[in-house]
Amino acid sequence: MSFEKIEYKVEDDIAIIAFNDPKTMNAAGVDTVDEMSLALERAGDEARCTIITGNGRGFCSGANLSGNMGGGESKRKPDAGRELDRLYNPFIKAIRTHPHPVITAVNGAAAGVGCSIALMGDFIVAAESAYFLQAFRRIGLVPDGGSTFLLTRTIGRARAMEMTLFGEKIPAAQALDWGLVNRVVADDKLMDEAKSYAQQLASGPTTALSMIRDLVWQAEDNDLDSQLQAERFAQRTAGRSPDFAEGVKAFLEKRPANFKKA
Incomplete structure (x- = not known):
């Protein structure tokens, strides 16, 4: 186009x-x-x-x-x-x-x-x-x-x-x-x-960065309890992502992480 x-x-x-x-x-x-x-x-x-x-x-x-x-x-x-x-x-x-x-x-x-x-x-x-x-x-x-x-x-x-x-x-x-x-x-x-x-x-962790920006935007209007819950559910998603697995593996192998597009 x-x-x-x-x-x-x-x-x-x-x-x-x-x-x-x-x-x-x-x-x-x-x-x-x-x-x-x-x-x-x-x-x-x-x-x-x-x-x-x-x-x-x-x-x-x-x-x-x-x-x-x-x-x-x-x-x-x-x-x-x-x-x-x-x-x-x-x-x-x-x-x-x-x-x-x-x-x-x-x-x-x-x-x-x-x-x-x-x-x-x-x-x-x-x-x-x-x-x-x-x-x-x-x-x-x-x-x-x-x-x-x-x-x-x-x-x-x-x-x-x-x-x-x-x-x-x-x-x-x-x-x-x-x-x-x-x-x-x-x-x-x-x-x-x-x-x-x-x-x-x-080149960063696509899933995590997307959720980070959402969390920061939401924080301007949420109360503390709501924000803690939002972080909890986002962390569950991030912890199940390939990016997290790659990040941990790279840390243990002492090399830069190679995050892929989600």
Whole structure:
């Protein structure tokens, strides 16, 4: 299957999905998000780790307002939430339920729903020139794509309020200081660094890594008893996997483990 708004490739068990619409600074229009969703589904079958990034000067500039997402001269009042239900929210949830770790490699602007997509990464690498922006207030809308959920849990209510109420750019260095991202690297090293981390994950114990990301996501909402139970059942599954058998064997033989794709 060919794509027009994105690029998709798999290298060494790593899927790379890149926004590829430089004319709009990689705006997340309906066609673009539809292609991203299809590529993400393919990556789940074809790879062991996925990188989401953007080609050109920006990661993703947000929804494509030129596509008239509910505005215009229609006599009927627009429903700006309709496309969220149909496309954007399912894509955000697809990242969450992806079967293996997702790295976001953020270059330039990650604005609006593009910010949400960037923050959905299990591991977030930002270029020094990257910035994160919740600009919805500038056009009279509210944050979407799970922004209020993600920001509150990641950087706390006070900073989430600051980002969303004032709509100011948060540069990469500040994002790192706030704990919004994991690493900040030189612009020309972004993909090399992202691929290096991805290779560590792609060569790791697939079953365990998938369950680790699920457990960490769940922990944000579970109470202690629920989380202990979730860990218990995940450990049972991991302990019965070929990865565990290989890991123990490699440990006893004093060699690196050779984990296979599940």
